[in-house]
Amino acid sequence: MIKKNNVIFLLVLILSIIFQSTISYSQLKGLSQLDMESLMKEDILSNQESDKIQKMETMPVGNVINPDFYYVGPGDIFAYQNLSASTNTQYLIVSPENSVMLPRIGEISLKGKTLTETKKIITDIIKQRNPNSLSSLALFKPRTVLITIKGDVFSEGTLSLPATYNVSTAYKLSALPTLSSKTTMPESISYLKYIEKKQRISKINAGTGSPIHHHYYSRNIYIKHSDGTQQTADIIKATAFNNPLYDPYIKEGDEILVPFEPVSYQEISISGGVLNPSTLPFKEGDKASMLLKIAGGLTDEADIDNIYLMMEGNSEKIKLNIDSSMNLMNGDYDLNAGSMILVGKKNVETHSQLGMVAISGHIKSPGVYPIKNGKTKLKEIIELAGGFTDDAYLPLSNIYRKFNGLSYSVNPRTEIDEKFQYSDLTLQDTVRFNIDQNLKLPIVSCDFDALFKSNSQSDNISLFDGDLIVIPSNPGSVFVYGQVNKPGYVPFENGKNMDWYLEKAGGIAEGGKSGRTRIIRGKNNTWAEGDNDVAVFGGDEIYVPRAEDTPPGTDLQKWAMIVSVLGATAAVINAVIWAIR
Template sequence: MLLNASQASSLSKSSMCSDLSRLLLDIFVRFVHHQSECIVRSSLLGFLTSLLVTCASAQVAGFPTTDLSPLAPQLQRQQTESQLRGEQMPSDNVVRASQYHVGPGDVLVIQRLDALAQEEYATVTPENLVLIPRIGMIPVAGMTLDAVRDTIARLYRQRTPNIAVYIGLRRVRSVYVTVQGNVLFPGVYTVPASMRLMTLLRLAMQGNTPQQRTEPEMQRTVQRAFGQIADLTRDEQLLWRDYEFLPPASLRSIVVRHSDGSSEVVDGELALLQPDSPANPYVREGDVVIVPREQVLDQPRITIQGAVARPRTTVYRAGDRLSFLLKLGVGLLPESGAIWLVQGGERIPVRADAQMNLLSEDRELLPGAVVLVERVRPSVSNTGSVRIIGEVQRPGAYPIVQWKTRIREVIEEAGGFTDRAALGLAYILRREQDGSSTLVSPNPYLERLRRLQYTNLLPEDTLRFFIDELARRPLVACDFRACFERGSEDDNVALADGDVIVVPPSPQTVFVYGQVAKAGFVEYAPGKDAEYYIARAGGRTELADHGRERIIKGRNGLWVPLQETTVEPGDRIYVPHPPDEPLGTKLQRLSAYIGIAGGLSGLVFSILSLINFLRTR
């Protein structure tokens, strides 16, 4: 078996110590059984006794005997790997030894800086005991990692005071924690013991499995009940944007019941502000987390509003102070102005830095207290810029005066169009001007339903409306050909800040497809009609539905009959198949025809019978 340098060095030291011990013991036995009474024998016996005691002391003090069997290193490595084997769950933060409670399943690493300097692992047993090499079992129930570390180090110092010992947490255990109450996904969770309470509650609100996270009905429930604004209308966003992932009343009164019968009440607001502190405790095995079902409107509140990063309304708790409420706002926005505390009929000025650290007196808050951060509106500028992309001489960004600079001026400043520019396909993109960019994108389905709230459309029109809404693009109404070739002033539109002007290159082709012999691109020929391109594509097949062909315009996708428009580069010509009808529909139509024919024949027979009757009289 091959050994590396460190293994060979360790084995040589241990071998030398063991061989020396055996040699000294053999010499000692020989001298004891010798019959001579000489002074030399007595001196040698004393010397050998001293050597044996010294060797034994050295082994106890840090030179442990090593099994020289070639399987020993492999067995030790396998034992270490078995302790660390298994899937490791992700952790949400660094473990703080002063806050983390050691429990069954935690793996400790111990390193003694002796001659071998090897790492040894110790796993906490289900009885909350840990077996320390050459020390024995020690109880660790209810102890933090700092306390366990100090206890083990003290025991080693008592045994070998001259050898330094280092103890750490090699791997955290997994624990079962129950979440109950006002959460979307209550139940039992398997999480690492290094996870803190607020991270666990986020899992209970978002779902712990892909199936939970994709159920639309459950997602709508959490958004409505707990203030998630990602799928609400714009009005609901404005009303509920102050919510965190839990209602404020529930967030400030979270109860954690431990397996030993003790319990604690956690202030979730404080835990979110100080996520790495004892305010946001680690979970333990057997914990039951109870999120109360309370209504925020039934309790007094405190609020911070205005030019802050996170406007917030939460439930008032006795002892809340001004510094706490400021921290809920996270930070001041650049446009922030004076800060005021309004409570008890007073309006008190407040000083704070950009990180919302209080610089003035830290007052105790009263129920209903409000911190207002004034917003200084910047001076409005009418200047802006637009971008030009595509076939102009100098594409890029250009300054404009909003709603005054016209499209012709900007194109002229860009050097005009290139020879490859396709004016029939050019367009202008513009941002929505309803202020929605400051909010989370609303649910487009709900927004379309709101637009249909007072409609008088028929059901068939409603389907068409939804199709048009899905295909809607933020375009500016401008015909580039009319503007630049025919001098139309109506199409010489004024530009707004952020507009994007796109001038694509001319494709020089027309695409013909559907029921034609050779579907594909056909080279554009100026002045030719649609029949020319259909013929170039091999002509219509026998299955073509003549008369229903359409030209699909390249710029806006409109479907136009062949005789109502001219063909331009980038257009598409579609030759459809006759509508497919199920056999049942055909039979129903045939039955209707037969019924009509029967009715007509009966009517004719009745008329003839009447005429014949009148003649006979």
């Protein structure tokens, strides 16, 4: 009985110790037992609210924000953790009064505070309540603000955007035509053509060192805030120094004015051996170091010992000493309107004398071979590769040249229009020219058959770096189709002409027009008339078209015209005879 009582006593003692430890732990954190129960309820409600917040729609992120320059406003949502009270993340929403309700503490005003200041205020308050606390705060979802943008933009009006967007991001959205814009199709097409023309000019200037012109607005976007303060955005400077001070984050009620391009204004520039040669509007306080930053770095051929600053009113050039990162080593210079920095270039040979060509297909040693650009001949390379195999078929062999001129165009007719601009061809020629332009390939004009069988030196062409020589085998057939009795593949016979293949295909069917029959060359898809002395090669096609389709009444009109001409001729002859008598 005594042992049983002792066991019960020990159990009660252990439970008491555990219970007391729980109370002590909660008190250590500044919480009572009732607080713990309340906190558990808060955690459950907080988790439910968190699920709702996390499911809220978000807009695309325009840029990673700098917390030192982001001002907190109504609608911002913070992710908040106080590990001294709970391991769960809570979400704090900034009220229309620009304050937040901090759990177990109360309202905290955040008016005029940056994100950095907000973090410090809240963590300091938690520390004051409990010096041993571990808390953190982060911007979970930025608020959406309404701003107005007008001036030199494609779409004036009011925009609803995240407050994490810079002024430059808001401008980009307004500068482009959108489906929601109140713009006509011709206006949109005109804008796209303008953009394409800019790209073509940039392509012409690429690598020359000639500066790219930056518009006046790029340094002079005017912002009026709802509190009456004003600011000017300098997008170029903000990009160069990665500093949102010059390209602020938008706020609720902002009015953004993008100025139109003045007829003339003061400029500064940097050009030559830099990655981003630029001409930009001048502003008081501009320095040489800023221009060097805007240049984006040196090109491979830049001459670091040949960099000079030229200033309006100063006839002497100022030599600039910079390091490889384009940092000035001998002090900075204040610029004036018209100042320019010229970065010299070394005389670097850009065209290599050596190159390579690839040979594939029916050659004894296919692969890649070195050449001297523009000097090594086709025959030399074929001999170096061991010559052709027995299956090689020269009439279909081709050389493809490396072509770097491919580019995407928003208007597929641009290249065609450029080449047809000064043409003396008729309007009917445009259809065929359009087809030829769209289907042209970078092939080299060369007849392998004439070179290697008849030693035609005009076909022993010079090779260039990147050329691809393709030697196919004989397909062994000719495809005959159109208005023939037995269309299909006909076995190839060397030296046979078109009529022979038509006969093998059962002859021309009813409705076919023999005078319009053509050979389509397998090598390059050119069309040839099938005279008796014109050979057909393996891989060629023979097409027999129908008679020409003519509108109803055309033949009648033709014969009526002939009769009229004959009648008029007879009348003239008759008049002449009467006159002679």
